[in-house]
Amino acid sequence: MENKSGVSDRDSGMSNKKHIFFFITGLFCLSALVMLRQLISSAYFSCIIQDSFDYTSWAWQFTQALKEGVIYPRWLPLNFWGYGSPTFILYPPLAFYLVGLFNVFTGSVISAMNLTKFAALFLTGLGMFFLVKEFYSVKTALMTASFYIVFPYQIFQLYFTGGFTSVLSLMWFSPTVLFTWRYIKNKQYKDILYAGICYGGLILTHLLNAYMFAFVLTAFIFYTSVTQNRLRDLILIPSIIMIGLLISAAYIIPLIYEKQFINTRAFTIEGFNFANFFILPNLTSRLPSGSFWPVYYDIHLFFLFFFCSLIVLSFLRIVKFRQIKAPEGVYAVNVVFLFSGICSLFLLFGVSRTIWETVPFFKYIQFPMRWLNITTFAVVFLSAVLFTDIDVFHKKKRNNLFIVTLFLTCFLFDYKYINSAHLFTENELLPVKSINWNLVHLPVGVNIDEFDENNEDEEGSRIMKGEGKAIIATWRSAERVIEISAQTPLILRIRTFNFPGWHAYIDSVRTEIGTEGGTGAMLITIPQGDHTVVLRFEDTPVRYYAKIVSVISFFIMVLLVLIPKKAKRTSITGI
Numbered sequence: 001m002e003n004k005s006g007v008s009d010r011d012s013g014m015s016n017k018k019h020i021f022f023f024i025t026g027l028f029c030l031s032a033l034v035m036l037r038q039l040i041s042s043a044y045f046s047c048i049i050q051d052s053f054d055y056t057s058w059a060w061q062f063t064q065a066l067k068e069g070v071i072y073p074r075w076l077p078l079n080f081w082g083y084g085s086p087t088f089i090l091y092p093p094l095a096f097y098l099v100g101l102f103n104v105f106t107g108s109v110i111s112a113m114n115l116t117k118f119a120a121l122f123l124t125g126l127g128m129f130f131l132v133k134e135f136y137s138v139k140t141a142l143m144t145a146s147f148y149i150v151f152p153y154q155i156f157q158l159y160f161t162g163g164f165t166s167v168l169s170l171m172w173f174s175p176t177v178l179f180t181w182r183y184i185k186n187k188q189y190k191d192i193l194y195a196g197i198c199y200g201g202l203i204l205t206h207l208l209n210a211y212m213f214a215f216v217l218t219a220f221i222f223y224t225s226v227t228q229n230r231l232r233d234l235i236l237i238p239s240i241i242m243i244g245l246l247i248s249a250a251y252i253i254p255l256i257y258e259k260q261f262i263n264t265r266a267f268t269i270e271g272f273n274f275a276n277f278f279i280l281p282n283l284t285s286r287l288p289s290g291s292f293w294p295v296y297y298d299i300h301l302f303f304l305f306f307f308c309s310l311i312v313l314s315f316l317r318i319v320k321f322r323q324i325k326a327p328e329g330v331y332a333v334n335v336v337f338l339f340s341g342i343c344s345l346f347l348l349f350g351v352s353r354t355i356w357e358t359v360p361f362f363k364y365i366q367f368p369m370r371w372l373n374i375t376t377f378a379v380v381f382l383s384a385v386l387f388t389d390i391d392v393f394h395k396k397k398r399n400n401l402f403i404v405t406l407f408l409t410c411f412l413f414d415y416k417y418i419n420s421a422h423l424f425t426e427n428e429l430l431p432v433k434s435i436n437w438n439l440v441h442l443p444v445g446v447n448i449d450e451f452d453e454n455n456e457d458e459e460g461s462r463i464m465k466g467e468g469k470a471i472i473a474t475w476r477s478a479e480r481v482i483e484i485s486a487q488t489p490l491i492l493r494i495r496t497f498n499f500p501g502w503h504a505y506i507d508s509v510r511t512e513i514g515t516e517g518g519t520g521a522m523l524i525t526i527p528q529g530d531h532t533v534v535l536r537f538e539d540t541p542v543r544y545y546a547k548i549v550s551v552i553s554f555f556i557m558v559l560l561v562l563i564p565k566k567a568k569r570t571s572i573t574g575i
Contacts, residue, residue: 016138019138020138023129023138023141023142024126024129026142026146027122027125027126027129027142027145027146027149028122030125030146030149030150031118031121031122031125031149032118032122034121034149034150034155034158034414034418035114035117035118035121035158037159037418037421038114038117038118038158038159039114039115039118041111041114041423042108042110042111042425042426043110043423043424043425043426044056044110044113044114044423044424044429045114045158045159045160045421045422045423046160046161046422046423046424047160047161047292047295047296047421047422048161048292049424050437050438051161051163051164052424052429053424053429053432053433053435054435054438055113055164055165056109056110056113056424056429056430056432057076057078057079057429057432057433057434057435058076058087058088058091058096058435059096059099059109059110059112059113059164060109060430060432061073061076061077061078061079061432061477062076062088062093062096062099062100063096063099063100063103063109063112064477065477065478066097066100068476068477068478068479070477070478072088072093072250072547073088073093073477073478074086074087074088074089074254074501074537074543075087075088075477075478075499075501075537076088076435076477077475077476077477077496078432078433078434078435079434079435079436079438079441080434080435080436080441080442080451080497081434081436081451081458081495082434082458082460082495083495083496083497083519083520083521084496084497084499085435085441085442085443085497086258086261086262086441086443086499086501087441089254089255089258089259089262090255090259090262090264090440090441091165091207092165092203092204092205092206092207092248092251093204093251094201094204094205095116095164095165095168095169095205095206098116098119098168099112099113099116100112102115102116102119108426109430110426110429110430113164116168117158117164117167117168120167120168120170120171121149121154121158121167122149123171124148124149124154124170124171124173124174125145125146125148125149126145127171127172127173127174127175127178128141128144128145128148128174128380128381129141129142129144129145130174130175130178131174131175131177131178131181131381132144132145132381132384134178134181134182135329135330135333135384136330136384136387136388137388139387140384140387140388141384143384143387143403144380144381144383144384144387146407147380147383147387147406147407147410148376148380150407150410150411150414151376151380151410152303152306152410152413152414152417153303153306153372153376154167154170154376155413155414155417155418156299156303156413156417159417159418159421160296160417160421160422161292165205165206166206166208166209166370166373167373168205168206169202169205169206169209169210170209170373170376170377172198172199172201172202172205172213173202173213173216173377174377175194175195175198176195176198176199176202176213176217176240177216177217177220178195179191179192179194179195179198180195180217180220180221180236180240181220181224181329181333183195183233183236184221184224184225184228184230184233184236184329185329189560190560190561192236192239192240192243193243193557193560193561194561195236195240195243196239196240196241196242196243196244196246196247196557197243197244197247197554197557198244199213199217199240199241199243199244199247200243200244200245200246200247200248201247202244203244203245203247203248203251203252204247204248204251207252207255208364208365208370209370209373210244211361211365212365212370212371212373212374213374214241215340215343216336216340216374216377216378217237217240217241218237219336219339219340220333220336221233221234221236221237221240222234222237223332223335223336223339224329224332224333224336227332228329228332243553243557246549246550246553247550247553247554247557248550249546249547249549249550249553250543250546250547250549250550250551251546252546253542253545253546253549254540254542254543254546257542258500258540258542260444261443261444261499261500262440262441262442262443262444263439263440263441263442263443263444263446264440266439266440266442267363267364267366267440274356274362274363274365274366274367274368275350275353275356276293277293277366277367277368277369278348278349278350278368279300279301279304279348279349279368280348280349280350281350282297284297293367293369300369300372303372304345304348307341307345307372307375307376307379308345310379310382310383311338311341311342311345311379311382313386314334314338314379314382314383314385314386315338317385317386318331318334318335318338318382318385321334321385321388333381334382334385337377337378337379337381337382338378338382340374340375340377340378341374341375341378341379341382344371344372344374344375344378345371345375347368347371348368348369348371348372352368356368386399386402386403386406387403436451443497443498443499443520445515445520446497446518446519446520447518447519450518450519451519458495459495460472460475460480460494460495461480461482461492461493461494461495462492462493462495463490463491463492463493464490464491464492464493464523465490465491466486466487466488466489466490466491466526467486467487467488467490468484468485468486468487468488468490468526469484469485470482470483470484470490470492471483473532477537478536478537478538479534479535479536479537480494480496480533480534480535481532481533481534481535482494482532482533482534482535483530483531483532483533484526484530484531484532484533485530486526486527486528486529486530486531487528488528489525489526489527489528490525490526491514491523491524491525491526492523492524492525492526492533493516493521493522493523494521494522494523494524494535495521496521496522496535497520497521497522498513498514498515498520498521498522498523500540501537501538501539501540501543502522502535502536502537502538503535503536503538504522504524504533504534504535505533505534505535505536506524506526506527506531506532506533507531507532508534511524511525512525522535
């Protein structure tokens, strides 16, 4: 068949695919351009000293545990003067798996982290491209995706704030909405699976962003279902969230149960009171002058006006856009993201304090500025209406001038942030230092005042009572092997917190582990004679069965996606 222009549908489809391929290549190159300084450097870019040491230390320890054969590292052995911490029971692991993967090719953990950030930025833009393409032209989608990649707040985060996992998680926003919309439009159940899997990826990358994004996803599904009079589509809300939870069960279930053993109350101590970090009222005087928020408060205030300006411009265009026969669903999705952008900005102000105090888990967000990730996503999608070339928008030359000015403004700010970015060299970060200040990772019952600055030099094992020798044969992330020669029964102290999952074996026979008051160190009673003591950090029943749930859920969803395709191919070949 030929279309009206005399070009066959097949040739037209191949041409479109060729254009899309070139567009994707362009987004890849644009992402590489704004991340070039990090890609050619072995330094970690951040103005926050604590985060720089935290993330690089976690990444190095996680990668080292993977090299030792630990499939899912949850225990980081170097933290708190070598007593360790259950960091990856509290924090999701996916970003650090990516670091481990890229480390195979780079040989440097920090370079692998930079490469991971570049990949995430490209995927963030790519996801926005395909999402916008559902509602607008391919050219508009390309412009919007490019805008997302060079958006100044994105670059500010990548080069200044150092929030490693938070900025990576943005790559899941667009595909989650995309597959949700495709189900609403086409009613193919596999799109529910895709949306749920993407939401599971978001949970496994950054739990707080997943929590905040759940409000956007709920609003999107609710509004489109009600306006299109398809209330049955409301089932998408629990379905997508449940699939995401099943996929991420290996992480989320142990967190829910075992957070009782972790010092999570440190999330809400006075120093992290969310009220201190509102845009207005300005309470930066309550914080140390050298901390991040007082220093960069004015920049966030600028971004507030930048976001508001784009929202107003987009709103005026959306009003005009409604005057024509717009593509299916575009008005509804614009309304949802307009609402999301305004609400996320509202949460930066003190008048939203009641919401922060009453909505479950809001206080764990800690910093209202985290909502700017939601604002960025919503505003960038709304900006698609600024880039579209539909006839209703007159004075095309003036519109093109506005677009060029907007992109030039972004490039100027990007250049400023990239050129003036703070960095920590590999020599400053490696070998990694013990992370002793992040009290959220501390097991409950441990008194940090019991430790002093000399604890770093303390022996890994020490005989507290009795006579004999203890020689460390192996000291790995999740395993310690100690050779004992005891002239009398001993009490052996191990410089590792006694946390659920640590098991001790004397000559392959499991034995009980005691806990030293205050420090939380392990105490093991050793009988007289020569023995081999092995300590392993193993899965608790909750962790084991949570892994099983994740694996089974993933394979079931793969089968649900593949079986219909296989059946379809069979029916075609059987004709």
